[in-house]
Amino acid sequence: MARLANKVVIVTGGARGLGGGAVDALCAEGAKVVIADVLDKAGEARAAQQIAAGHSAHYVHLDVREADGWAALIDDTLYRWGRIDCLVNNAGINIPIDIEEATVDQFRAILDVNLIGAFLGTKAVLPALRRSGGGSIINVASNSTQMVLPTTSLYGASKAALANLTKTTAVHCALRGDKIRVNSIHPGAHLTEMLENPQVQAMPQVRALVNAIPMGRMGLPAEFGKLVTFLASDDASYMTAAELFTDGGLTVVSFADPSRA
Ligand SMILES: NC(=O)c1ccc[n+]([C@@H]2O[C@H](COP(=O)([O-])OP(=O)(O)OC[C@H]3O[C@@H](n4cnc5c(N)ncnc54)[C@H](O)[C@@H]3O)[C@@H](O)[C@H]2O)c1
Numbered sequence: 099m100a101r102l103a104n105k106v107v108i109v110t111g112g113a114r115g116l117g118g119g120a121v122d123a124l125c126a127e128g129a130k131v132v133i134a135d136v137l138d139k140a141g142e143a144r145a146a147q148q149i150a151a152g153h154s155a156h157y158v159h160l161d162v163r164e165a166d167g168w169a170a171l172i173d174d175t176l177y178r179w180g181r182i183d184c185l186v187n188n189a190g191i192n193i194p195i196d197i198e199e200a201t202v203d204q205f206r207a208i209l210d211v212n213l214i215g216a217f218l219g220t221k222a223v224l225p226a227l228r229r230s231g232g233g234s235i236i237n238v239a240s241n242s243t244q245m246v247l248p249t250t251s252l253y254g255a256s257k258a259a260l261a262n263l264t265k266t267t268a269v270h271c272a273l274r275g276d277k278i279r280v281n282s283i284h285p286g287a288h289l290t291e292m293l294e295n296p297q298v299q300a301m302p303q304v305r306a307l308v309n310a311i312p313m314g315r316m317g318l319p320a321e322f323g324k325l326v327t328f329l330a331s332d333d334a335s336y337m338t339a340a341e342l343f344t345d346g347g348l349t350v351v352s353f354a355d356p357s358r359a
Contacts (some may be wrong), residue, residue, distance in 0.1 A: 100128025101331045104197035106179045108132040108171065109217060109326075110162050111189030113141035115290040116238065118323075119319025120186055125153035127327045130179050134160035134171055134194035135189070154179075162189045162215030173270040175226075184330040187216035187260075188238040194249040204251050212244040213263070220267055224278070232277025236329045237264045239341070241280040241349045261341060263279035279338040281329050286345025289316040312347030 107124050111117035112133035124131050125148045133155060135141040141157040148155035158174060160167045175182055191211045193204050216237050227233035239261045242254040261282045268280035287307055293316070298304060308316060325344055328334055343349050 100126075100191040101333070103128035105129045105330065106132070106175060106184040107182050107184040107186065107330055108134055108175060108182065108219075108223070109188055110134045110215070112186075113137040113144055113157075114318050115292070116285060116288055117186070117188040118144055118320045119321075119323035120188060121148065121155065121323075123320065123323025124330065125151070125155055127331070128153075129184075129327075130154035131156070132171070132175050133157045133303045134162075136161055139330055162187075162219060163210045165218050165222070166324045168218050170224050176240065180188070181230045182223060182233065183230055184234045184236065185219055185223045185227075186236045186238065186326055186330075187219050188236075189215055190238060190240075190257075192253045195252060200252055205255075206314055208252045208256045209259075212253070213259050216260055217263060220263075220280075224271075224276075227278050228276055233279075234330050234334070235262070235267065235278065235280040236326055237263075237280070237282045239264070239284045241286045241345045243284060243341075244343075245315060245349050247285075262356045265340075267337045272338055279329075279334065281334070281337060281340045281342065283322070283325055283347070284341055284343045284349070285317060285322060285331070286343070286348040287311065287316045288322060291319055301333040310348060310351070311345070312351055315346065317346060319343060 107129045109117050109120050112121040113135035121131050122134055122145055133141045133145055138159055143156040146157040158171050160171050192350050193208055240257040242250040243258045243261050246254050264280055264282040271278040
């Protein structure tokens with residue numbers, strides 16, 4: 099039997115990239131998946147692809163910054179499938195910029211999606227998870243919570259705050275006796291659609307990044323998806339408030355191996 103049979107999962111930013119990998123992996127494990135995104139064409143196409151493969155998927159337009167949109171999404175999902183078991187707060191944006199160049203509007207824009215979006219989603223979904231008898235919230239942070247560059251100023255701060263919000267939510271739920279687990283995933287560099295272009299892969303900064311990864315390659319959306327299915331499943335039944343790094347070993351190395359440069 100598929101690990102997530104009859105489980106209903108919402109994935110924000112599920113139209114493409116890592117969220118798309120999560121959607122594909124969750125469907126393969128038997129979950130009914132709601133793809134929530136602002137990229138309507140890509141989201142519809144991904145849902146159609148899963149349905150054609152015999153899985154249950156549905157696309158809903160959601161801007162994670164809007165509380166009303168979240169309320170409508172939860173209502174729509176409960177009406178359609180009767181329960182919700184898991185929320186993957188994956189939608190995220192990045193503005194690589196150092197602190198002196200960055201504007202407060204850019205900082206607010208990043209916080210609005212990466213932090214407030216997950217906050218709104220968590221608040222909206224908790225009552226539904228409780229009614230299902232428990233569930234899992236998975237917040238997609240980044241290895242930039244530990245590994246910083248001058249240009250991760252805004253992005254890293256948003257993801258570090260998200261990791262902390264994950265833990266307080268996890269403890270809140272556990273102490274209430276809710277069977278709701280809340281964890282964060284911290285991806286390192288992954289080969290999503292935007293990096294698949296050979297010209298982008300040949301760029302010196304991209305090559306240098308790959309060379310710095312102990313495993314010598316970027317992660318794949320499908321690998322990220324498997325981690326999401328694990329945290330969504332009962333296999334992770336004793337795991338809450340955890341930070342899972344999926345980064346090929348990058349975050350813990352202090353120096354790139356010069357022989358591989
Ligand atoms: N790809 C990586 O190497 C990497 C590394 C570390 C962390 N991450 C994190 O993983 C997550 C997915 O990143 P990705 O690389 O797949 O990026 P991506 O840009 O390919 O996908 C992000 C998705 O989020 C959606 N989105 C953006 N703003 C939204 C909003 N306001 N409302 C709803 N949806 C919105 C986009 O439309 C898109 O489909 C992000 O949270 C990102 O910060 C990615």
